[in-house]
Amino acid sequence: MKTILLDGLPLPFADGQTIMEAATEAGIFIPHLCHHPEFKPQGSCKLCTVKANGRYVSACTLPAKDGMEVENNSPDLNDKRRTLLQMLFVEGNHFCPSCEKSGNCMLQALAYELEMLTPHFEQFYPDRPVDASHPEVLLDFNRCILCELCVRASRDVDGKNVFALSGRGIRKHLIVNAESGRLADTDFSLADKAAQVCPVGVILQKRKGFAIPIGRRRYDVEPIAMQVECAPSRTSGEQES
Amino acid sequence: MQSAPFELETAAAGVPGLRRVAIDPVSRVEGHGKVTLLLDEHDRVQQVRLHIVEFRGFEKFIQGRPYWEVPVMVQRLCGICPVSHHLAAAKALDHVVGVDRLTASAEKLRRLMHYGQILQSHALHFFHLASPDLLFGFASDAGRRNIVGIAAAYPEVAKQGVLLRRFGQEVIRLTAGKRVHGTGAIPGGVNRAVSRAERDVLLGDIYQIVAWSRQAVHLVKRLHAADPALYDGFGTFRSNLLSLVGADGKLDFYDGRLRARDADGRLLVDEFPVRDYQELISEEVKAWSYMKFPFLTALGPQEGWYKVGPLARVQNCDSIATPLAEAERREFIDYGQGTLIHAPLAYHWARMIELLHTAETIKDLLHDDDLSTGELVHSGKRHHSGVGVIEAPRGTLIHHYRVDDDDLVTMCNLIVSTTHNNQPMNEAIRRVARRYLDGRQLSEGLLNHVEVAIRAFDPCLSCATHALGRMPLQIELLDAAGQVIDRLSSPA
Incomplete structure (x- = not known):
């Protein structure tokens, strides 16, 4: 073998x-x-x-x-991973204390796992208004880490191409496939695979927020390193969806 | 003790010919506070200005955020009383999601959380922050005048203070998920119940907590009895009172209607619905402070300002629902001999009566099975705005939001307890400064006394908290031309 x-x-x-x-x-x-x-x-x-x-x-x-x-x-690799996380944190607006994804967020869970104690780099504080136009789903672009999971899910599973990345380098950002740029003007649905795969707090079912209490969220139950057998959309803790 | 009612020498700005004394605390976590004393040509304190950076822009940056995020976000206003903001926001947003009445379980769980919060906050305020002044004396060694000093000199008092606070925080943890900045309240209800086993753990301690709370009231009464002239006269001024009052005129921290009395105790307003608070209260802006000055609109800014918090609540209500606290309330009212008690130091007495009431209420709630079973969330017809009012540890707290069709907050107005007490704190400082400022010389004694006056109302200001062994203040004495003629800093 x-x-x-x-x-x-x-x-x-x-x-x-x-x-x-x-x-x-x-x-x-x-x-x-x-x-x-x-x-x-x-x-x-x-x-x-x-x-x-x-x-x-x-x-x-x-x-x-x-x-x-x-x-x-190894310490060398984990140091590098921690630095990558720090760059992701400062590049967007990741405010865990008031984020409804807290406890269910892979970025946060990895930061805990890799013992990221400070952002280290200067915060960018980008100005990214949310898209709340869709009746069931909120898009909070502040937390996008450009993983393209929603892009891939919408294209490869849902067959809708609702999401894409636009721009280059530091200006790269998530966009919605509608002339208006608004999610409400696409055929996106809460039942789409793309609505389920966001590892951070960008694609959120509306009006759920903090309905799942602290202690029963995915990474409250077990640290991320103990959940290798689970795909992000199949959880051992309770989740909003 | 009596003063001319409602003279507002702090109201004017830009009066010529006054020297300035600035007490400028070093910025700490809770923000930045500064006291300026303006002297006239006879070196007499003419005006006082308490400058506070109060809410740090929350009203602005909550705009554009989804409403369900608000109770968790706005509680970050404070590390001592976050539950009050958490619940006031949730109460406002209950109306947005169409819930005018919570389920019995949800209301009791929120109430338990809130009373746990008041218990821990009052314990912190009195034992950790104020008792060093009261037990050692205002001008005693600053290095000893803190909770560590209390632990050395009065170990039983310190122990009770610490354990009372710990119990309150445990109540919060079991209802909100965390001791500080949890997530228990959500629009329309709560997200967790308290299990029978968790209640049993708390029930194992609650009778001791009630007994210690009772001893705390007795401690304050002994302090008053030992030096009535000081306790009755220190910084004393007359003003109106404002608070929520619950059903049947009972003391209630979680819900009710607004009631105001004048300085003689006559009812000015009663049964006033909180959603109409803007008809009752106006806010004045002054050029020299970040903090607004609220007043009862009908009386105007000169006569309409009022005290909030324990001293207002305990004298505003008709009774307290729990027997031990009610007996203490009656004794407190009797102490006033038919008139309202306005002494700032009596805030601590009223505060400990409230501490006892919270302990008794928690005891009663813990026996209620609704905490462990039943529906936790309701929803109804959506509305576009909501007002939530609650009695926070230091006084009436108002949260008001408007939400658009897309679920985003478009407007937020917060009137926090410290803001309601803005004019009263200025007034107390002015009385104290007049009494204790000795000519053109700044002294640590003056600073101590100013701190004690602020701390009677509010321990959250940077300038009102005790740094261990160090007073976090810097004072400058400026003449009319703006030249520094004296400076006093605490040793590092």
Whole structure:
């Protein structure tokens, strides 16, 4: 059987599996944000960066190879991941204390997991008005981390192409596929897969807010590193949806 | 003790020929406070200006946010009484989601949360922040005048204060999910019940809590009895009173209608519905302060200002529903010999009567099975605005929101307890400064006395909190030309 060596532990894998898939099947956590087991990987967030045979690579996109030595849970990699998280936090407006996604948010859960204690970098404080036009769903762009999960879900599962990223570099941002730019003017529905996959607090069912109390939210129940077998849309804690 | 009613020397701005004394606290977590004393040519305190950065823009940046986020966001206004903001916002938004009456379980759970909050906040206010002044004396060694000093000299008092607060915070944790800044109240109800087992844990302690609360009232009474001249006269001024009053005129911190009395105790307003608060209260803006000056519109800014908080509530209500606190209320009222008690230091006495009432109420609530079963949330026909009024530890708290068709907040108006007490605090400081400022010399004694006066109303100001072993104040004495002629800083 072909195996990789993940932090010294031999893990079997099937042909075509990525490092991330091999690790997940073995119940080993590799931090990630844009990866979702139900979608084709895109390797944009770089949180899953590991060292494979001495090179920094994305675990979610690199196919495993027999005998590959992979470093995952090391101070060096976790330092880099923490820095990536800090950059994500300052680039948007992530105010966990009043965010209804708190406790259900992957970004927050990873920040706890990787012991991010400060933002470190200067806050950008971007001005991003929310889109509350849709009767059932609120879009709070302040928290977008550009993972494109909603883009992929709407395009590949819902067949609607409601979301896309626009702009380049620091001006890259999430847009809605309507001439008005408003979600209400698309065929988006709360039942769409795209409404269920946001790992942070951008796509929110309206009027739910804090209905689930502290202590019963997904990452209150177990830290993110203990939930490797769950896809983000299948939860062990209660969630709004 | 009596003063000419309602003379407002603090109202004017830009009076020529006055020297200025500025007491400028170093900025701390809760904001920045500063006291300026304006002297006339005879070095007599003519005016007082208490400058406070009060709510830090919440009214503005809540605009454009979804309404269901508001109770959790606005509670960040305060780390001592966040539950009050949390609940006032939730009460306002109950109306937005069409709920005029909560389920019995939801109302009792919110009430339990709120009474737990008042218990912990009153314990903090009295034991941790005010008792060092009262037990050691206003001018005693600042290094000792704090809760650590109390623990050394009066270990039983300190222990009771700490454990009373701890109990209140535990009540909050079980109803809101966290001791500070939880999420229990949501528009239309609450998101959690309190289990039978959790109630049993609290019931195991509540009888001790009631007993300690009773001892706290007795402690304050002994302090008054030991030096009645000081306790009755320190910073004393007359004013109107305002508070919520519950059904049948009973003391109620969670809900009710507004009642105001004049300085002699005559009813000015009664049974006033809170949703119409804007018809009752106006706010005056002054160029020298970030904090507005509310007043009863019918009486105008000169005569319409009022006290809120324990001293107002305990004298505004007709009775208290719990027996031990009611007995203490009667004794308190009797102390006034038929007139209202206006002494700022009597706030602490009234505060401890309220502490006892919260302990008794929590005891009664914990026996109620509605806390553990029943519907928690209701909804009804949507409205576009809501007003929520609650009695926060330091006084009446008003939250008012308007929400658009897309569920976003378009307007927010908050009148917090400290704002209601703005003019009273200015007035108390002026009385104290007149009594204790010695010519052109600034002294630590003066600072201490000004702090004690502020702290009777409110411990949340930077300038009113005790730093351990250090007074966080800086004072400058300026002449009429703006030149610094004296400066006093606390040692680092």
